[in-house]
Amino acid sequence: MEHGTTRSSTGTNVVHTGSVFGAPCWVSLTSRDLDTTQRFYSAVLGWRWRTARLGDRFLTALADGIPVAGVAGMATVWHMPVAWTPYFAVADADETVARVRERGGTVAVGPLSFAPGRAALLADRDGAIFGVWQGRLVTEWEAWRQAAPVFVTLHTRDAFDAAIFYGEILGWASGRSGCCEVEYEGEEVVLRSQGSVVARIESGAVDTAPDRSLRPHWQVHFVVADVPGCARAAREHGGDVLAESEHEAALRDPDGALFMVSSSRDH
Incomplete structure (x- = not known):
């Protein structure tokens, strides 16, 4: 198991998932057409690209x-749906996967070993897909959140039941150093890591809704400076705008992946 921060052979800090366990630490997208995906997200979010090690x-x-x-x-x-998926930092992927099984969740893939760590793709009891990552972080956590920046929201059947499930498998509110803290704000559950709000859990999703955007799912938000500009770029590059206000827009990329752009994490 990897914990905290160590130093590499070059003298730079290497941050591992044990230092921010239970918090979102990465997001990934499954795509059908990489060229279209690159053009779309370059236009909407200003991203550039490099080939990954895989x-x-x-x-x-x-x-x-x-x-x-x-x-x-x-x-x-x-044979997977096109979708954005959040990954949560864990100290031990095998232990986390065992907890998911014990508590009625589903293991789709893994844990699999990669050069810097181990990953698994999972589903909670209501079918919402998420991942876990153990090992060296791709990007140091604070740098990742400032560069993306990313916020995630779980739309689920029962926010409080979901908070218990994720709390038990990800060590939320466990009292361990570095763990996430859980707060209840009315009908919503709020997750904090190192003082920052990193996720919210909201009730109201319907298991059998014909529209998959209404079923239990994790939604990835990207905080941007210009929400209307992102929505306009999405339309111009083959995507759809499902809902739009001055401070937030629900977008769909050309492959069908849903995501949000927001002007603030405090939405």
């Missing part, structure tokens, strides 16, 4: 040169 079908998105998201052009090969 091969030509995998890309890393860069914001101001900092890695902020992964894209896998494998939706057709893996």
Whole structure:
């Protein structure tokens, strides 16, 4: 298991998931067409790209040169839906996967070992897809959140039941150093890490809704300076704007992946 911060052979700090366990630490997108995906997100979010270590079908998105998201052009090969998925930092992927099984969740993939750590793709009891990551962070946590920046929201059947499920598997409010704190604000559950709000859980999703955007799911938000500009760019590059206000817009990329752009994390 990896914990906290160590120093690499070059003398730079290497941050591991144990230092921010339970918090979102990465987001990834499954795509059908990498070329279209690159053009769309370059126009909407200003990202640049590099090939990831896993091969030509995998890309890393860069914001101001900092890695902020992964894209896998494998939706057709893996028979997976096109979607954005958040990954949560864990100290031990195997232990977390065992907890998911014990508590009625589903293990879709993994844990699999990669050069810097281990990952698993999972679903909670209501079918919302999420991932976990153990090991060296792709980007140091604070740098990642400032560069992306990213916020995630779980739309689920029962926010309080979901908070118990995720709290038990991810160690929220466990009292351990570095763990996330859970707060209840009316009908909403708020997750904080190192004093910052990093996720929210909201009730109201319907398990059998014909529209998958209304079923339980994790939604990735990107905080941007110009929400109307992002919405306009999405339309111009083959995407859709599902809802739009001055401070927030629900967008769909050309492959069908849903995501949000917001002017603030405090939405």
